[in-house]
Amino acid sequence: MKTIRSESVALDDLRELLPDWQRHLRATNKAPSTIASYLRVAEQFLGFLVQEGMPTTAASITREHIEHYLVHLQDRPNKRTGKPLSAAEVAKQYRSLQQLFRWLDEVEGEIESSPFAKMSPPAVPERPVDVLTMDQLRRLLDSCKGKSFENLRDTALIRLFVDTGARCGEIAPLRLENKAEDRPSDLDFDADVILVMGKGRRPRAVPFGARTGEALRRYLRARARHPMAARTDAVWVGRKGPLTEWGIRQLLKRRAEDAGVPNVHPHKFRHTAAHEWLANGGQEQDAMRLFGWRSREMLGRYGASAADERARNAHRRAALGDRF
The missing domain is CATH 1.10.150 (DNA polymerase; domain 1)
Structure with missing residues (x-):
């Protein structure tokens, strides 16, 4: 510092x-x-x-x-x-x-009272969270089609991001089993969860679906033959070693450019996962645990976005303007 x-x-x-x-x-x-x-x-x-x-x-x-x-x-x-x-x-x-x-x-008792005691935080205008459409997700995955190491890795990454809604800072550090350090893998294929360390140093187990599990297993088989496999227990590797958060962000940016999908970043997958969960009737308390939220403030943001979509769908079903 x-x-x-x-x-x-x-x-x-x-x-x-x-x-x-x-x-x-x-x-x-x-x-x-x-x-x-x-x-x-x-x-x-x-x-x-x-x-x-x-x-x-x-x-x-x-x-x-x-x-x-x-x-x-x-x-x-x-x-x-x-x-x-x-x-x-x-x-x-x-x-x-x-x-x-x-x-x-x-x-520390260095001041008699905080100057923030009678202050209010700046107002933040409410706006819907920016999410990916199903078509955009398909285009991103289509950009990863093929059996090359990079294609298999990037498919697994994108599926894991959108399936779990985990943060980039939670997915990037994932590790495989390290027997020398007596440490188990962060990928649990018996329970189909990833074990992540969330904000506030709070661990949680985040579930993933069958297709994501299949993509992960396919990538891990390719990783086992990669030159970096014996040199690191990091799940995500590239030509020069483990992928950092920055490396993953750059990877996603390149895939988005190839797919013609604008404004793609790791947190947008989190937005999408949370939005889809709530829009499809997922319980709010479950969402708090799945996405690692302690405050209901974030739940309110995503909940408002999902409620807007539910309202639009209800309007289409009612089709009032088509009745006369």
Whole structure:
């Protein structure tokens, strides 16, 4: 972590406190990706305070300073797209900073009360989740037809993504049995589940269907003959070794371009799986467990999207406009 420092700072300055927050997050077993995200936001906030000549000691930072930062975020263009940050991205930064000041208040006692105590998160306009159609899914799988190693691997990956709705950060790290480490495989073909580590370091078993299981077994037979097979227990491998999350994202992007399907990314498969589950009458409580949600906020988003589809289907069945 590259903390912004000067030659002399107060002990309650964020430049001194952020490394301790990082240690606290690690001690509470937060996922490395969560820690990195929290610290990235905190560093950006600290950089803004320094740039604007605002106080950086914990007790001196007020609600007004945070609100100035949130307005700054809304006006600042995204480095990748050149567009202003979305309301959802600003709200994510709000929640990250809220965790920092909760730690300063409730754990460390560095402040009398959190400046977030009387604040509300930025409103995020509700919009339907973006999902793949059945035709688009078929086109993606058609782009993987063939018996080459890459085709078998990518077919298994796409089927696993859409069948389980698991996150890329849950599917990418899957491992096979490692006898030397006395560790079982993350693929359980007796129960037809994958064993993943979800957000908040919460493990769960996610089921997959018969066709996905068949695609996985076919890929694993090809993997066993791959040059990398003896060098790693990672399920997903490429020419140079295990596939990272980034590698899987790039792989899916290439397949989408071949298939002529726009805006494909790993989370879109999750959107699709959750949407289809709820649209087809799946129980909400089951969805919470299957998709690893602790809050009903996400359930509400996908539920609204599925309810819209059910309403459209009901309207077509009623065909009121065709009766006269």
